[in-house]
Amino acid sequence: MRRVPRPVLFGAAGIVVVVLLAVASLAHSGRDRTTAAPAARATATGSATPTWIGPTPPGVDAALIRGRPSAPVMIVEFGDYQCPKCGEFARGIEPELIRKYVDTGVARIAWRDFPFYGKESVRAAVAARAAGQQGRYWAFHDALYAHQFPVRSGHLTGAYLRGVARRAGLDLGRYDAAVAGPGTRAKVEGDYQFGQGLGVPGTPAFLINGEPFFGAQTMSAFTTAIEKARKEA
Secondary structure, X not given: OEEOOOOOOOOOOOHHHHHHHXXXXXXXXXXXXXXXXXXXXXXXXXXXXXXXXXXXOOOOOHHHEEOOOOOOEEEEEEEOOOOHXXXXXXXXXXXXXXXXXXXXXXXXXEEEEOOOOOHHHHHHHHHHHHHHOOOOHHHHHHHHHHOOOOOOOOOOOHHHHHHHHHHOOOOHHHHHHHHHOXXXXXXXXXXXXXXXXXXXXXXXXXXXXXXXXXXXOOHHHHHHHHHHHHHHO
């Protein structure tokens, strides 16, 4: 798992509140905030419910969620299109999760951009969101991981990504406008700032019904975590 070069803010006192807020944020898709508070923590108020002090979670576009709204388990992934371990997850474990849990109505999978590898990662994330505006987000996501280049190879150019868009059957005029529009990039940056504010330690990083589940994990580990969340939902 690639680590972010900044202090991790997940602490024993605040982690439950942090991750629950991250999952709850999926319901708020009407607004996108791009400014994160500088820290995240829980403070005691004398009641059973801690007070949240931390970054405002951006909304999640419905195009970035796989699965039925009624699914009892939510899996949130913070990922980067250049991250090798994210690619392994996308090509290997995610299809199994989709067959076993998403297609059967048990789980949903939501994506949050965490493009820490730099400009190529940001460029790919913006392109994928542009595809999402035409209902092709996951097809674009899967195509990028199916033919993943080495980190900072220089191959994730605008021309290459436009070729992926063409092969995915997108209206290229609409795609170009979405890529150039500042709002698309702002959504990517909003997710990244939110993840940094939470102290996400690297990619891939997951939340399963609010429980942190970091790094490259086996299918059996995912199964254990999902079944636990399913029983507790």
